[in-house]
Amino acid sequence: MTQLSTTLSTLLDKHAPLKSTTGPSRIPKPFITPEIRLEKAKRYKLETIFRRSRTDLNKANFKTQAKIVAKLITASKRSYYRSLILKHLDKPKKLWSLFDSLLSRNPPPSLPSCSSPSHLAESFLHFFDDKITKLSASFSLTSFPPANVSPLNTPPILNVFQPTNFSEVKTIILSSSSSTCCLDDIPTHLMKSCIDALAPPLTTLINLALSEGSFPSSFKSAVVKPLLKKHSLPRDDLSSYRPISNLNFISKVLERIIHIRLTNHLHSFPSLSPFQSAYRKFHSTETALLRIHNDLVLSIDQQKVSALVLLDLSAAFDTIDHQILISRLSSTFGISGSALSILSSYLTNRSQFVTIDSSSSSSSKLLTGVPQGSVLGPLLFTLYTTPLSYIFTGTQIGFHFYADDTQLYISFSADDSSYNLALLSSTLDSVYTWFQSNRLSVNPSKTEFLLIGNPRQKQKIISSSIAFCGNSLLPTDSARNLGIIFDSDLSFDKQISSTCRSAFYQIKQLRQIRSSLDIKSAITLANSLVSSKLDYCNSLYFSLPASSISRLQRVQNSLARVVCPSVKRRDHITPVLKNLHWLPVSLRIEYKIALLTFKNLTYKEPLYLSHLLTPYAPSRNLRSSDKNLLTIPRVKSSFGRRAFSFSAPTVWNSLPLSLRTCDSISAFRSKLKTHFFPP
Secondary structure, X not given: OHHHHHHHHHHHHHHOOOOOOOOOOOXXXXXXXXXHHHHHHHHHHHHHHHXXXXXXXXXXXXXXXXXXXXXXXXXXXXXXXXXXXXXXXXXXXXXXXXXXXXXXXXXXXXXXXXXXXHHXXXXXXXXHHHHHHHHHHHHHHHOOOOOOOOOOOOOXXXXXXXXXXXXXXXXXXXXXXXXOOOOOOOOHHHHHXXXXXXXXXXXXXXXXXXXXXXXXXXXXXXXXXXXXXXXXXXXXXXXXXXXXXXXXXXXXXXHHHHHHHXXXXXXXXXXXXXXXXXXXXXXXXXXXXXXXXXXXXXXXXXXXXXXXXXXXXXXXXXXXXXXXXXXXXXXXXXXXXXXXXXXXXXXXXXXXXXXXXXXXXXXXXXXXXXXXXXXXXXXXXXXXXXXXXXXXXXXXXXXXXXXXXXXXXXXXXXXXXXXXXXXXXXXXXXXHXXXXXXXXXXXXXXXXXXXXXXXXXXXXXXXXXXXEOOEEEOOOOEEEEOOEEEEOOOOOHHHHHHHHHHHXXXXXXXXXXXXXXXXXXXXXXXXXXXXHHHHOOHHHHOOOOHHHHHHHHHHHHHXXXXXXXXXXXXXXXXXXXXXXXXXXXXXHHHHHHHHHHHHHHHHOOOHHHHOOOOEOOOXXXXXXXXXXXXXOOOOOOOOHHHOHHHHHHHHHHXXXXXXXXXXXXXXXXXXXXXXXXXX
């Protein structure tokens, strides 16, 4: 790898050496073309003539030329931004940057104020290192090494990762992001342009690493960029930032190849908890919340109350114990031989340094954790925490994991609240002990607890608190759960208010720049910045009161009027939505549920949703037997109709047979939208 790095650097220095250049302090606007500059020069001359003579003819000539320049600038600006928007459709960060550029606003500072970048880089490095050191010290004082827990299923053995080939390496490189960091020997876009020449030696070197079971030491350094956790946090407080690691591009190609082989091995047996939704195909925050929401509303339908606890972990990816992880990969997932050796090599002897602007800090060793921003890191974290699910086997406690987000819930009648809340408290203590023994830090002060149910049933509960880490947790009215605000009656009023407030702000911003956009660019920005907010986890809104849905519909109506400014205020909005090919909010909800149902029936993933769907099988032979229908369960109240186990078959059975028998997701999407919004 060192020889490859030296060769690439030498070639780059020979054919594209670094040069210092000077430029104007005032950056020219990129959409000002030579033609526009020529017309602006004519306008300037005509303006000078008019100011000298002040005649009506010269004034008319000047105004005519000014209009020509304005039209040229508007057309060029629209064309320029349209091409950029189309180029970055799948890059939200770039779209936000374009949005700021169109609004002529500078992005808020993303780093603390400092006297020098190098001093700030060192401060961040020491802060990140000290945080992990303090957490590690607390584990050594209060916890014991985890006991070896036998896996629920005996895993098959994976001794060696199969070698790669030229085609696989080429595909991985071309499909990867073109972003580049200072650790790369050549820019990623240049590597892609020379892929036919570089892929063969890269393939040979990657196969050598796989066969020897050694991750190259030159790939174990990470450059850390501090990232603000939330825009609402104080920017001068270092604790408001998390470390994101940027790694060498070729190292991520090797990681991707290992990731593919490791994932294939994990799919060959029941390895992961079915209730872990992070970093898994066909799983998402929406599917996770759908299952939790399903269980909660069905409990309300049965006149039960549910206790939901949202656990918060501190620096979870950074405190993983390497020895525990390596032992777990071997005992729980059957990884051994050179396959285990390269994963062990990947974890050990890593280092990192922080960069601010062009200044870098010193380097520090990493004794724990997996790099945030890496390819293998999220998967290794998932494997590390998989045995936590064993605690809940055979208990009444429901649970769900999404990376380092852990939530537990239990449903009960009001008369049995004392026993069930005590059971939840004891389970929380077991979870806390497991986290501590596995060197993961739970933050009790940020752990949130909700009592969810109808007001009449909740009033019957005498003591609603639970014990956790020696403290008493009282229920809150609402809590943010994977981006959605859950409230104690599952009305989603606060979530809808938050969505409307954020969406109307973006609509106001979009209105300011609408004149600089053509219709296609306006639609693209509207969908990326506003419609995406309306669609996020909107399957949870099924069967909400019409008053709640109408609030979201007003957002969409307002957005449509901004995109189509020729529409008058009193004009009916339905034809406008149809011309834009936008489904109304209520149909967007049904569209999402139908799509999730199709994916689940086709791929049988995620299992926790698949178990909620039952094919319709009448006791005797009927004409409906071969219609690919689902059984609609009986429910007692409007809450029960909001459950996915009810909404999915209800929406699915309402679709025509041609849709229910589609054989591909692309055909289903196309026909589904036509069904909801016929031409």
